[in-house]
Amino acid sequence: MLKRSGTTSGTILQRVKFPALVALTALAAGLPLTLNPYWTAVFVSIGLGALLSLSLNVILGRAGIFNMGHAAFYAVGAYVTAILNTRFQVPVLWLLPVAGAASGLCALLVARPIIHLRGDYLLIVTVGIVEIVRIALINDVGGLTGGANGIFGIARPEIFGIRIRRDIQFYYLVWGAVALTVALFSRLDRSRVGRALSCIKEDDTAAEGCGIDVARYKLLAFGLGAFWAGMAGALFAAKMTIISPGSFTFWDSVLLFAAVTLGGGSQTGAVLGAFLVFGLPEIFRDFASARMLVFGLALMAMMVVRPQGLLPPALRRYDTRFITRGERAAGDGE
Amino acid sequence: MKPLLRLTNVTKRFGGLIAVNEVSFSADEGGITGIIGPNGAGKTTLFNLLTGNYAPDGGDILFRDVSLVGRKPHEIVALGVARTFQSIRLFSSMSVLENALAGRHCRMRAGLLSSMFGSAAQRREERAAVERAVRELEFTGLAEFLNDKAGSLSYGNRRLLEIARALASDPILIALDEPAGSMNQPETEVLVRLIRAVRDRGISVMLIEHDMGLVMQVCEKLIVLEYGIKIAEGSPAEIRGNPRVIEAYLGQD
Numbered sequence: 001m002l003k004r005s006g007t008t009s010g011t012i013l014q015r016v017k018f019p020a021l022v023a024l025t026a027l028a029a030g031l032p033l034t035l036n037p038y039w040t041a042v043f044v045s046i047g048l049g050a051l052l053s054l055s056l057n058v059i060l061g062r063a064g065i066f067n068m069g070h071a072a073f074y075a076v077g078a079y080v081t082a083i084l085n086t087r088f089q090v091p092v093l094w095l096l097p098v099a100g101a102a103s104g105l106c107a108l109l110v111a112r113p114i115i116h117l118r119g120d121y122l123l124i125v126t127v128g129i130v131e132i133v134r135i136a137l138i139n140d141v142g143g144l145t146g147g148a149n150g151i152f153g154i155a156r157p158e159i160f161g162i163r164i165r166r167d168i169q170f171y172y173l174v175w176g177a178v179a180l181t182v183a184l185f186s187r188l189d190r191s192r193v194g195r196a197l198s199c200i201k202e203d204d205t206a207a208e209g210c211g212i213d214v215a216r217y218k219l220l221a222f223g224l225g226a227f228w229a230g231m232a233g234a235l236f237a238a239k240m241t242i243i244s245p246g247s248f249t250f251w252d253s254v255l256l257f258a259a260v261t262l263g264g265g266s267q268t269g270a271v272l273g274a275f276l277v278f279g280l281p282e283i284f285r286d287f288a289s290a291r292m293l294v295f296g297l298a299l300m301a302m303m304v305v306r307p308q309g310l311l312p313p314a315l316r317r318y319d320t321r322f323i324t325r326g327e328r329a330a331g332d333g334e
Numbered sequence: 335m336k337p338l339l340r341l342t343n344v345t346k347r348f349g350g351l352i353a354v355n356e357v358s359f360s361a362d363e364g365g366i367t368g369i370i371g372p373n374g375a376g377k378t379t380l381f382n383l384l385t386g387n388y389a390p391d392g393g394d395i396l397f398r399d400v401s402l403v404g405r406k407p408h409e410i411v412a413l414g415v416a417r418t419f420q421s422i423r424l425f426s427s428m429s430v431l432e433n434a435l436a437g438r439h440c441r442m443r444a445g446l447l448s449s450m451f452g453s454a455a456q457r458r459e460e461r462a463a464v465e466r467a468v469r470e471l472e473f474t475g476l477a478e479f480l481n482d483k484a485g486s487l488s489y490g491n492r493r494l495l496e497i498a499r500a501l502a503s504d505p506i507l508i509a510l511d512e513p514a515g516s517m518n519q520p521e522t523e524v525l526v527r528l529i530r531a532v533r534d535r536g537i538s539v540m541l542i543e544h545d546m547g548l549v550m551q552v553c554e555k556l557i558v559l560e561y562g563i564k565i566a567e568g569s570p571a572e573i574r575g576n577p578r579v580i581e582a583y584l585g586q587d
Contacts, residue, residue: 184450184451185450187449187450187451187452188446188449188450191444191449191450191452191456191460192439192442192444192449192459192460192463193444193445193446193449194449195428195432195435195436195439196436196439198425198428198432199425199428199436199439202425202426202427202428203423203425205387205423206419206423206424206425207425207436208406208407208408209385209387209407209411209417209419209423210411210416210436210437210439210440210499210500210503211408211411211412211416211436211437211439211440211503212408212436212439212440213406213408214408220446224446315428315429315481315483316428316429316432317429317481318431318435318464319464320431320464320468320480322461322465323464323465323468323469325468325472325477329472329473329474329475329476329477330473330474330475330527330528330531330532331474331475331494331524331525331527331528331531332475332524332527
């Protein structure tokens with residue numbers, strides 16, 4: 001009576017997926033060898049954008065929390081790295097988890113009282129947060145942030161005695177981090193936690209009603225996204241060696257929001273969104289003045305034609321072959 | 335029999351309206367209790383008080399001698415009270431299996447790190463949860479739709495999936511808000527057998543229903559509400575002959 005449905009298609013998908021992944025990795029690894037220094041630098045900044053877009057994707061794409069202040073957490077990570085590195089000479093890569101933790105903690109503190117707000121109300125508060133952070137940085141809080149000029153002389157990162165200095169080295173560092181992030185977040189996505197976030201995005205009343213602690217998981221998503229943004233901030237500080245409040249504006253938050261929305265919520269979507277938002281303007285440099293116009297039109301077109309985004313997450317499939325089937329349904333007649 | 339659930343003088347006001355007014359009753363362990371009454375009698379409000387969606391303005395709700403008042407809905411699910419919604423609330427872009435897995439959430443432990451790094455315990459737990467979710471889908475007759483989107487199911491099957499999701503959380507009491515709503519006759523017959531099978535698993539059932547045929551057929555005890563006040567309580571036979579109930583449903587001469 002019962003059909004065994006959908007157990008084979010999953011494996012077919014995996015069979016296609018693996019060689020595709022290998023090809024993509026080879027392509028990504030070989031790419032900088034063919035690029036001139038300018039384009040390598042562009043790809044490094046797209047990579048940083050992809051990291052940020054992936055981190056916002058946890059909050060906005062997966063849990064459906066409207067956060068338009070993500071640059072604030074990026075800024076906290078970058079500044080924590082810059083301050084600890086320039087004042088205490090702590091190596092930049094050691095500061096990755098520290099920067100992440102600082103951002104995550106900030107996010108939890110500010111999100112705690114506002115997490116129950118819905119949709120656009122929360123969005124307005126997060127816009128406020130990113131402005132407060134930017135203005136605080138300009139005002140040189142505690143004499144630590146260097147005001148409008150920012151902080152100079154951040155050290156380059158060092159791995160196994162190799163000092164990461166050239167763009168091509170940063171390319172591998174940043175895109176390696178992107179690959180690791182995609183791998184970790186994909187696992188998270190298929191777990192109890194990832195499912196809870198999807199449930200919350202879809203209907204938080206139903207999620208609460210079937211036993212999910214909605215407030216806790218929203219905070220968890222916020223904290224995790226901010227942690228990752230903080231680490232991206234640390235990499236950014238190490239890449240630039242100079243940071244200033246101008247790199248962490250409301251506008252940067254809007255671009256990230258657009259990248260995730262265009263992407264549609266999947267990991268690949270978030271990376272694609274980063275390419276579109278941070279990469280395309282470089283290709284169309286000549287039309288730089290019309291950039292925002294094109295952006296606005298593209299977003300409007302998306303909302304009409306494909307409101308779910310370019311690559312919405314696929315239906316999760318589970319291996320059920322180990323379960324022996326055949327129990328009769330309780331409602332079947334005698 | 336020992337009461338599983340005991341409500342004493344439960345009251346809920348919305349501004350000037352008293353939606354539930356000093357309602358007291360108890361439900362037996364292992365029984366099927368029905369809550370009936372005309373539209374606007376306060377039945378769903380009473381359910382929302384039980385499941386923690388609303389906080390009562392007065393009175394107490396004891397579940398196995400533990401007060402449910404002031405607890406959040408997810409805590410109440412963890413204590414063993416699962417519910418379905420009158421207006422079906424599934425996660426419609428997720429698969430049927432995942433909806434059942436969502437119900438399993440509160441019995442799982444995996445946290446952020448073990449989920450990201452995939453510990454052995456996490457994988458074991460995940461496997462067991464998938465198996466349990468599949469079992470509940472088999473129990474409710476939805477096993478063939480495992481990988482379909484929940485939103486693509488027929489209305490009758492969506493109601494059944496809500497029941498499967500609730501059952502996956504290991505409930506002691508399951509609260510069904512109009513389970514036969516938008517079901518046709520054959521679907522309702524399946525539902526009646528299912529509700530009895532749920533009770534036979536040792537799970538107590540409480541339901542709100544407009545379909546009097548279904549109510550009289552499956553419930554062992556009925557509570558009748560009108561304008562937020564309990565007007566009668568008893569077995570289906572007693573309720574059928576109660577003049578106040580007849581008046582509430584049919585009006586006065």
